Amino acid sequence: MIDLLFLSAAIPAVLFAGISKGGFAGHAAFVATPILALVIDPALALGLMLPLLMLMDVGTVRAWWGQWHRPSVIVLVAASIPGVLLGAALYRVTDPDIFRLFIGVMSIGFVFYQVARQTGLLKLSPALFSPIKGSVAGLLAGFASFVSHAGDPPMAMFLLPLRLSKAAYQATCSVVFWAINFMKAVPYAVLGFFTVETLAANLILAPVAMLGVWLGVLLHRLVSEAVFFGFAYVLLMLIGVRLIWVALG
Template identity: 50%
Template structure:
């Protein structure tokens, strides 16, 4: 399509489908892999600008299946903390070079993989008791900042929500509501910073059906696909892309 070569589109399609599956069925934690993948072939700012409208579309598509099955008090604590985190991310975007964002996205990506590996090995454990509201506020700031700079707010949200003892579906529904609201909050500063463009809009229009396909697959995979299989693929993908982004940012 005009303004984008076939290679970029070929990379973007599976990345967006993957984001839809993650957000639709597996707690949103790995959806930011799409940003890491896209940042391998286009500038990080453009990758973020392309993905935000698509993530918002996925949010809307997945709200209905989980409607009112969330924990509103927990979502509210995280959203209130996320707002200053979004502001911090907007400030950094204004003053930092693109390579800083390659390094940030890469570091957050490898940090997520490392945290999950330690969790599964038993080296660290989820909080045994429910985190207090102030802990949720701090988690929310991290959600807002990491979501702004790399669409990677899922891990910080998971740390807080896992401590709350939510069942699988309630956890999933709460993350859907949370990131629907956080992504709305990100839209205005993204627009003000010039992250959106005619090119990103054109690619969004072309990729929208694939975002919806991914969301549809994710909702259905929520019960049918073992989480171990999905995340084994995810961690491999994230390790490779995270290392490559850090290399690109340093070189």
């Protein structure tokens, strides 16, 4: 797995994810998984990225400790458990092309969601906390995170209407995804997403991930969010179309 083709895709993908985590709230870190799914089995791409994403997030929960919205955290984490289990069950009865299709669709859907939000086409009206809506969001976030590391949209659609403070929103997202990632680690291991080769690749790419986080902090002041996310969304659209083409072909 670790050859020139793999490294030519993995190094920029992980670097980009680190930059997103370090300087742009992590919303574009998802792009690394679709890139890797172009050159290796999708399950291995997911397994490879999970430890790196957890490494990138190592200080996030600590930085925002105790500032989260407790009712949302409880509901979202609890509801994400069946979402993760659903993703695991789906993997057991499908082939890699189905996961390529899921990641491709998630890539394109992620772009449409973010663009709709930023252009005002999707307006999330203020709302009170609802355990039912939170349960649906948690289920979808758990499933989407399991199959593609892209649980952000359902989480945001539930949390943003609550009009939480910026700190509370960041803290809630951080602790919920931290919990979901730990949940995913067990089924990923059981299903064979982690291999000797992915762990070896993790050791090679860990410094790249941390370099990306450092660059993100630096670039946060030098590059506008519009430019950064514009590039990320174009890239995700192209990769998403390619993955769907491969999966259906």
